[in-house]
Amino acid sequence: MAEELLEVKDLRTVFYSDGEAIPAVDGVSFGLKKGETLGIVGESGSGKSVTSLSIMRLIPSPPGKVVGGSILFKGQDLLEKTDSDMRKIRGNNISMIFQEPMTSLNPVYTIGKQISETLMLHQNLSKKEATDRAVEMLKLVKIPLPDKRIKQYPHQLSGGMRQRVMIAMALSCRPELLIADEPTTALDVTIQAQILEIIKELKEKTGTAVILITHDLGVVAEIADNVLVMYCGRAVEYSSVRNIFFNPRHPYTSGLLNSIPRVEGPKKKLQAIKGVVPSPNQITKGCRFKTRCDYVHKRCMDEEPPLLEVGQSLVRCWRYCGGGECDG
């Protein structure tokens, strides 16, 4: 069995507002082996970005803070690293691609400078070597005319091109872990497919482990090995991609599955999950999904279910208490 690369245990990240700590990620655990891909899905506000920024130790502070848990990367807790040790890991062992390709590149530096900067910092390359490597990276992400592009500024590139540059930059030091936070959300559908294809291809080529964050379960089906479904800062289901698709347990997971259009199979009516995600300060006792769940019953109102082991899945739902249905 492959070595465990990342182990997040009981991660808790809060944001302080008016002296009150509002949890954005509340006791999330998951793991990732070398070369593996984990999909994290969930609606807006479920804490996906906060989880990834916590791993990078880039939670803006104030107002945010990681208040509990551990993040073991190759056996060492990132939360205990000094700032300078953490800087040696960022961009080198763990890289991140962000949700907003249009604004994530610095407008006053050329593409070349922004890629080679990372290489010069972590790999001790000379300027010339770093630039050559940057051109190579641009080729790898299939940017046409890389020699020309490298001298251009971000405003001269489209959103899709910029996201490719971000990928090139993130992978330039051959990180062991790439965190891609909704890398395609802001892009056109056709461009989305191209970007995902590139990530998939490079993942196979370099053996980088990937955490792919997305709203879109269809994307996850294509790349992920395991899937973590998040809701309101909690993990509600965590399992292999097969189980998630063929045997979804949590009503929220089923809801997400029913809301993606399918090309194959019998035509079914698309269903959006009713209601909206409660904001963190609206969370009361009981199951966090209770306001939107079709199977809600009395116990859900008062007590929050723990993560229950159901088959090979972990599910946070009272329906599976004791491995089967509960009567509450």
Added chain:
Amino acid sequence: MGVQALLKYIIKKIVTMIPVLVCITVIVFLILHLAPGDPVDLIVGPNVTPEVYENIRNKLGLDQPLTVQYFKFMSNLLRGDLGTSILQQRPVSEIIIERFPVTLELGLSALVISFAIALPAGIIAAVNRNSWPDYACMSGALVGMSMPTFWFGILLMYFFAYKMRLFPISGYGTLRHLVLPAFAMGLTDAAVTARMVRSSMLEVIRQDYIRTARSKGLAEKVVINQHALKNALIPIVTLLGLRMGWLLGGSVILENVFSRPGLGRLIVDSILARDYPVVQGAMIVLTASIMAGNILADILYAVVDPRIKYN
């Protein structure tokens, strides 16, 4: 950006300056000639025969209609001739060449002092937002902003020249003469600039690309002093052109406080003496240099912001 594009841009800017300069000459000319007071009176004194008076008026060309005087003045100007001083009886250009460096020296050293203080202060304030370094810098800036430059100049003069005798009280010539007026002007300007740097930095620091820079593992020093600062300077450089005008024009008062024989002092003295040609010449040179400052700022702007194209 190519050097050729840059040159074309500069030439274009200079061409657009010409109508403005012409307007300035008309305004200055009219104000001076329509204002009450008569230079001939000041030259010859009250006890003079009407013949002599008319004779001098005629010699100076002051008896001709205003339009004729103006066109004569302009045609001389186009030949690079700013006229002759009524009071000193020597070419205006000669006088200005003597005085202009005095003003430029003060304006530029004030600018250097201003940025040397405002950049670090503004950055420190922004990075430590809402904690004591921020409060310290911004209270200092508030004090500096609410104090008129001439008053600050007088205070510096009182303490450092009169009481402690570290610097000469007034005058011009050595570096020690420059220190007090340059700081009076530089510090008040730094107050405004530091506030601009702070707000511009705060805006930039929360941008996505700053998070990207951190995610690459760059040191905080590099993130702030390179990635953030270069963006934060864009609006500040844009305002630099306007500040040039302030720094050159604003020296009029300080030159009087510190008795520096600069362009500002020259203008005040010449207005009092109704020495029209000198006032006109000095105003034109001042205007032109403020415009040159604006062009310089535009060029800097295009240098720091790659999104700007010369057109």
